[in-house]
Amino acid sequence: MAKTTREILSEYAAYMGTNRCRLVPISAWETLLSDDALQAHVGAVAAHVGVANVGTATIDARTLKPQLIEPLCGRPISVVDVKGRARELAALREYDFSAASAISFLVADVRRFGCELSPACRLGAWLAIDEDPGFPGFVIVGIAKDADERVVTLVEAVAADADKIQAAFGSxxxxxxxxxxxxxxxxxxxxxxxxxxxxxxxxxxxxxxxxxxxxxxxxxxxxxxxxxxxxxxxxxxxxxxxxxxxxxxxxxxxxxxxxxx
Known part of the structure; x- marks a missing residue:
């Protein structure tokens, strides 16, 4: 019997080191990471991705600023210290509350070598992204347990309903x-x-x-x-x-x- 979409997402969540993954259209994901989206004020972000109301929990004068990383990258090849980078950003978020500052967070792109190699969300990335052969046109986005509620809300707003999508036959x-x-x-x-x-x-x-x-x-x-x-x-x-x-x-x-x- 073929696995359900929720079962597949649960597998990805375990590999990514979190308890929640969402299926997001590639176009919506690219919009979220664009300079005109997540790096804007959260109110503008909501309008940009078509979210009518992000809720009172998302009100903050600071902007959101994703830092895209790959656990393995460069030539010659090197390992990114995801945990160390996440710790540095957490310290900045904790001690800098000025309106001019940005809420910087890690987004780990693990598509090249697979989420099986890097539990990025457990290491400190707020989001991790992978792809699956059963869902062409979509990416699988892992959301860390301690991710900022604004980031969570925006990802949830563009995520597909897992109960309405079935993985491709044979995937x-x-x-x-x-x-x-x-x-x-x-x-x-x-x-x-x-x-x-x-x-x-x-x-x-x-x-x-x-x-x-x-x-x-x-x-x-x-x-x-x-x-x-x-x-x-x-x-x-x-x-x-x-x-x-x-x-x-x-x-x-x-x-x-x-x-x-």
């Missing part, structure tokens, strides 16, 4: 296959990183799972089920060029042979 299998594939790719990346680290032609390797690096302390406490599929490296021959490997769920030994170094 349960596609979803599980994608999760399994990502897990195997993460495992393969660890093998490939270890191989490159020991290769005499390789000058440097960047991979969050290398235990003797500064990144590992963050990665080992904030990533789940691996360190992602990306391995960046520089060779002795081209020391100024970072080359990128994106591991797949294929046999890591075969992937190593395909490197040609």
């Amino acid at each position: 349960d299998e596609a979803r599980e296959a994608r999760r399994t594939s990502r897990h195997h790719a993460n495992d393969a990346a660890a093998v490939m990183a270890a191989y490159l680290r020991a290769h005499p032609k390789v000058a440097e390797v960047r991979y969050p799972g290398l235990k003797d690096t500064e990144q590992f302390k963050i990665a080992s406490t904030q990533l789940v089920g691996g360190f992602g599929p990306i391995v960046d490296f520089r060779t002795q021959e081209l020391p100024d060029v970072w080359q990128r490997l994106k591991a797949t769920d294929d046999d890591p030994k075969q992937q190593i042979l395909n490197l040609g170094i």
Whole structure:
């Protein structure tokens, strides 16, 4: 029997480290994050997304300012300290009450590597965004338990009714296959990183799972089920060029042979 939309959203919520996820049309989500929306005064935000009344709980002179992050990003690849960034923003919100200040908060985009890798809401992001093969045209938005009520209200206002939308046929299998594939790719990346680290032609390797690096302390406490599929490296021959490997769920030994170094 196919899973209901609410059951699927509950799974995503668990991975994201929260207790609530909503299905939001992509166009509405992009509007919420635009410079003319969430960064405006909350009254203007409400009008921008078509919310007639955001309620008395949302009244605040300060504007809302999302900071979009990815848990893994950059070239060479690096881990974003989601927990540390969230703690810094929380301190600013606590001690700066001037009308000119903005309420800054983290929005974690986990679509590239999946929410299975980063429980972003538990780490401090107020919102996390992922996508699912069963809901084309929508994104899945996780809402942290301690997110500001204004942010919650605005997301809820544009969210679709989960009881009126059913996932595409066969998407349960596609979803599980994608999760399994990502897990195997993460495992393969660890093998490939270890191989490159020991290769005499390789000058440097960047991979969050290398235990003797500064990144590992963050990665080992904030990533789940691996360190992602990306391995960046520089060779002795081209020391100024970072080359990128994106591991797949294929046999890591075969992937190593395909490197040609």
